[in-house]
Amino acid sequence: MKKRIVVALLGVAALIACSPAALNTAGIKGLTAPISIQKDQWGVPHIRAKTDLDAFYALGFVHAQDRLWQMELSRRIGAGRLSEILGAAALDQDKFLRTWGFYRAAENSYASLEPRSKTVLEAYAAGVNAVIAQGNLPLEFGLLGAKPEPWKPADSLVWSKMLAFNLSSNWSSELENAQIASKLGMAGFNAVKPEYSKPYPSILRLDDYKGKLNMAGLEPPRSKPAVISAALSTAMQSVEATAKTLREHYGMGYENGLGSNNWVVSGSRTESGKPLLANDPHLGFQAPSLWYLADIKGDTISAIGATLPGVPGVVLGRNEKIAWGATNTAPDTQDLFLLEIKDGAYKTPSGMVKLETREEIFKVGGKEEKLTIRSSAYGPIISDLALVGAKLPENQALALRFVALEPNDTTLDAFLGFNYAKNWDDFKTAMRRYITPQQNFVYADDAGNIGYFAPGKIPIRNWDGRFPASASSGANWSGYVAFEDLPSVLNPREGFIVTANNRVLPFGAAQTEFSTYTEGYRAQRIRELILENPKHTVATMRAVQADNESLVSRALIPGLLALTPKSEAARRLQTEVRNWDNKANLDSTGATAFAFYYRELTRVLEDELGNKYFDEPNFLIAAFTQGSPYCDDRRTPALETCTVVMQNALENGAAALEKQLGSIPAEWTWRKIHIAQFNATIGSNPTIGFFVNRRIASNGSRLTVNVGNYNQEDFIQRAGPSFRSIMDFSNLNNSRYIHPMGQSGDPFSKIYDNLLPLWRDGLDIPMSQAPSDWGTGTSFELRP
Secondary structure (H helix, E strand, O other): OHHHHHHHHHHHHHHHHOOOOOOOOOOOOOOOOOEEEEEOOOOOEEEEOOOHHHHHHHHHHHHHHHHHHHHHHHHHHHHOOOHHHHOHHHHHHHHHHHHHOHHHHHHHHHHHOOHHHHHHHHHHHHHHHHHHHHOOOOHHHHHHOOOOOOOOHHHHHHHHHHHHHHOOOHHHHHHHHHHHHHHHHHHHHHHHOOOOOOOOOOOOOOOOOOOOEOOOOOOOOOEOOOOOOHHHHHHHHHHHHHHHHHHHHHOOOOOOOOEEEEEEEOHHHEOOOOOEEEEEEEEEOOOOOOOEEEEEEOOOOEEEEEEOOOOOOOOEEEEOOEEEEEEEOOOOOEEEEEEEEEOOEEEEOOEEEEOEEEEEEEEEOOEEEEEEEEEEOOEEEHHHHOOOOOOOOOOEEEEEEEHHHOOOOOHHHHHHHHHHOOOHHHHHHHHOOOOOOOEEEEEEEOOOOEEEEOOOOOEOOOEOOOOOEEOOOOOOOOOEOOHHHOOEEEOOOOOEEEEOOOOOOOOOEOOOOOOOOOOOHHHHHHHHHHHHOOOEOHHHHHHHHOOOEOHHHHHHHHHHHOOOOOOHHHHHHHHHHHOOOOEOOOOOOHHHHHHHHHHHHOOOOHHHHOOOOOOOHHHHHHHHHHOOHHHOOOOOOOOOOHHHHHHHHHHHHHHHHHHHHOOOHHHOOHHHOOEEEEOOOOOOOHHHHHHHOEEEEOOOOOOOOOOOOOOOOOOEEOEEEOOEEEEEOOOHHHOEEEOOOOOOOOOOOOOOOOOHHHHHOOOOEEOOOOHHHOOOOEEEEEOO
């Protein structure tokens, strides 16, 4: 006990000793005139500069002032340089990141940018470096003995690459899909991973769609998926394990619960007669928050919203003329290619092609370690990342092609263009520069227009992109979907647009490249709520964002209630669900009861696939409402129907529930088990984690609009609404926004986690450029 107390005290002392001191704001190099920065009562900076470049300089300054360690970690992740400060434990992650080549791609994209973007990047970097030069560094630098290098434009550009990686999971899905198909066959694969169901909505409605139609529902010809050897498939499991570590420790990579909602409502459906636009992207939780709220004004720019520390400009928000929000389109922008290898070359239809190699050097603990990376025309060979002990076949390898790693990425041009756009034409022009990750952008402007556009490069392929392809058979991208063919609509007939990672094109559309999506439950629920209210306000938009009713539980509850409990525990669980209003609120006991039952349902494919949990709602709803041969447990001689599985889920779920929370239903409140977890990168140390990590009971559940997806093992929520905003064109300063945690990265700051309770309760703060809305904060001036 004494030893633990000493360690804790030493940890606290280290944190306090490393807390950053106040920054000097006079004699700042690189400015043309004084800049006023007022931080409101919530810590949001309102930047007022004479020129746009000075405004971006100031944004770099405040980003570094509040989030320099987060920025340092972000660029080290992108560059694969974590092990330099974190040691050998991070070396496998560095090898993964260098093999993919994110930072190389970021450096290469700089030359393709417009002159305005280059000068903005330079001004922003100068602002960051003004903070670094003062040497008052965040506590993490002192704890790890690290010193930041000067900030460079590529450090900003690599973050968009990592965001694309975060929002793309095709490579991992292809491996999973191939394994499922090998065990169940294609018929079985299509049964457990069914296509998007027609009752759920598409983003574009058929009466607004201007593309080609395919009313016969014919599929284009597709080549057979590549056959991956068992040895290669096994070796790739260790590559996926490294990716999982990146996701769990640094918030990098796609995970269950990611997604987003946005919608825009025209003046015909609002009390004010002016548009309303709402957005809440769902991303991995972290401490500090991924986003940083900011208000930027120069001589021509005037934008406010969510920014990314390390990147210049507003990513999601508004200016004085337009507003925009984004959700992940979830396009298929990654492909695995099976290469047949012999003597350092790979087979193509035109002959053998020599593999290219490059050497990367890692500096770990004062020593250097080298890695030879092989690459092809199909991208880097990621199967070479298999950990020591994995038996890689000599004649097979997997290469990865990813849009984010292709040359000429001009996505930053697009985002800066949004900041300056004055109308739909300006917005659409900026879209032409957008490369990746493809997003569903909703739009509104002060002229009363609403719109939708999904920009980005989408590969055209002649095989089923859900599976790895064979390079030797001639599979490769034949180009990209033309900009003119990308999905869009201006002023749709319904008077509103909803996107929630659901199907983009209407049923009957001929184009099939936009076929990777998650589900339609959130989109359907948002549509219900919009149509229930004839005239909307900011308050009703906020209520939609905070909605905790699940269409998944709505579909499965009748089957649960039809069962006959065999135990008193099962009867108590069933009774709580019967009396439940189907809303996963903090004090709900029915939400907890259903969650334990649902968890048991997700075990249904454990015998076929070996997965402890198979949380695919499309399959589960179909199986437990219509029946499925996969309900039979092949490990037992008896033939189990889906009703038997449901009966067992009720009994086993009830037993697990009462073992954890007791037999008194009033004690089963959702707040006891459904906890949102926000971890800092240094928080894995229990002593330090006590001071830097945050936990809070949260509303929402599996695929509710206020998404609360959780790990089935422990019910902990590790991803969800990372930012919420509502833009009101009756008075743009009446707009609202929020993100979890707070503005500062310093755990001893009062604005480190001040927004967390507001976020949990579905509340928000003014998204206003008017000083009268800022409350009492702090102000300072950057002087040349």
